[in-house]
Amino acid sequence: MTTLAVRGLHVRYGERTVLDDVSFEVGPGEILGFVGANGAGKTTTMRAVLGMVVPDAGDVLVDGAPIDAARRRRIGYMPEERGLYPRMRVGDQLAHLARLHGLDRTAARAAALRWTTRLGVADRLGDPVERLSLGNQQRVQLAAALVHDPDLLVLDEPFSGLDPVAVGVMAAVLREAAARSVPVLFSSHQLDLVQRLCDRVGIIAGGRMVAVGTVDELRADAPVRYRLVSSPLPDGWGRDLPGVVDVVRCPLGIELELADDAPETAATVLRAGVAAATVTEFTRIRPDLTDLYREVIGA
């Protein structure tokens, strides 16, 4: 069972601070989705975990101890720039990578076959990587990250450019890794996918971790909103009710922001609505990760 902890990472390039006190943890069997705008610092954080970027301050800990070369070899890493040899055959390449991680020849070949089969590219084992489509190269890249049965997965945008079937396969493979207690850290711009797949989400902006938690935990900090659908209500209706912070018109009715999520606050609004109009719907609006992301990033 492995736990990755990143503590207080600072990275500067010249005068520019690229990571500013980045901290988070990924526990055994946990999938952490790492999201943020282009240039926010996701790749730099992952590279620091891999030792490819040396932080100016902070620590990368595995099971509480500073990560060393032996523990780094046990990471399955999918770099953003992808790292396969274009002219080498898929099977040779995967077996070669597995051997670099300590598997013997027979085990390395078996692992290459197993993972290409699981990822639906076993029929391309004899082809040079450059002859595969980009999506299939990406499947091979994931196989390369998995071929040595890693203790920890760090994947930089593994879903970008994949067709919907490949997204499903990739997601299933990550869930299977987590079910084997492997901690999984991956970055993505596909927030719907992150919401579906991840136990927790880390939002990074301008090199700072601005939120980390389950989607429900992130929701706890979001404004409380309700939608009320009814026969027409006078303009500005609701603004003076106790506990109402804001009212805006929406295509179906009105949306109300409440001061808190106490049941009585919502009930007061509903009673006032029923007294003033024919109410056909009164619903709590649960923000999804895209809404929460916008809220946190302030865009």
Ligand SMILES: Nc1ncnc2c1ncn2[C@@H]1O[C@H](COP(=O)(O)OP(=O)(O)OP(=O)(O)O)[C@@H](O)[C@H]1O
């Ligand atoms: N070698 C480098 N030298 C100088 N600046 C760098 C270097 N590598 C990254 N940066 C800068 O660090 C910042 C963070 O980049 P990083 O690649 O970590 O972002 P990211 O969140 O992964 O973005 P994306 O979503 O576009 O992949 C960017 O402003 C980038 O320009």
